[in-house]
Amino acid sequence: MREPPQLINRYKWYEILGIYAGIAIFLTFVLAPFVEGFLVSLKPLSQLFSSPYRFIPENGSFEAYHTMWEHVPGFARYIVNSFVISGAATVIVLILVVPAAYAFARFEFRGSGLLLGAFLAVNMFSGAVLLIPLFRLMRSLGVLNTYFAMIxxxxxxxxxxxxxxxxxxxxxxxxxxxxxxFVDGASHFYTLRRVILPIAMPGIVVVAITTFIGAYAQQFIYALTFNSKSEYAPLPVGLFAYFGRQEVVWNELMAASFVGIAPAMIVIFFLQRYLVSGLTAGAVKQ
Incomplete structure (x- = not known):
């Protein structure tokens, strides 16, 4: 029996070493802020500004995670508000984007390229440029200090x-x-719902994850402008209100930040399992 041909190693040992060294350096720069932030949350205040500075905390504890709940009233409410705003924004975006993306991907119509370019140009403008017009619009609609104004x-x-x-x-x-x-008599809407959506589910999940992260990250500027009530404040505004007035308690701020992003990271972790599950689902007629 003929043996299968051996795979050709395209990289030499020093090239492989360089690749892994580059990956290690990249991961170091990406993960170092998170590691340092977590270690700061474990340090007592007396060690944060000590000289020489110690990277590894001495007698570290999770006390800041406990005191943070006492110093930030309504912290759990801020997390819930962040999830309400991000979740609602994600659902609305998916409802509008799925049929729009299908139309741009399947139909040829006049001005489609220009319209896509206009969509891309929107992302070139900072949200701060439109804050004043948006504030006047929200005030005229009477929706200030509501979830709607932030979503x-x-x-x-x-x-x-x-x-x-x-x-x-x-x-x-x-x-x-x-x-x-279409040969079987299906409409465009039926084809989108029963044929395209199952196959496009990995892409939809990716869009949902990126949209959720984007909505979670941009809450501060909109909430600070369109909302003045603490019961509707998301997590970034809540932390800013209690940690930025007179002094910054860095260990408690880092603890609050990690507790705040933990639910979002858990949601993203469980959504990742669907990235591959829809690759071939629905491709075969039942």
């Missing part, structure tokens, strides 16, 4: 990038699947 601006700035990302994914799905569905 809608975020959705408007998240839709363009989501359309570009999902359109690229849907364009790679073979058109023969649509044609087979």
């Amino acid at each position: 809608v601006p975020g959705v408007a700035f998240l839709i363009p990038s989501a359309i570009w990302l999902l359109r690229t994914y849907m364009a790679r799905i073979p058109r023969e699947l649509d044609e087979a569905a």
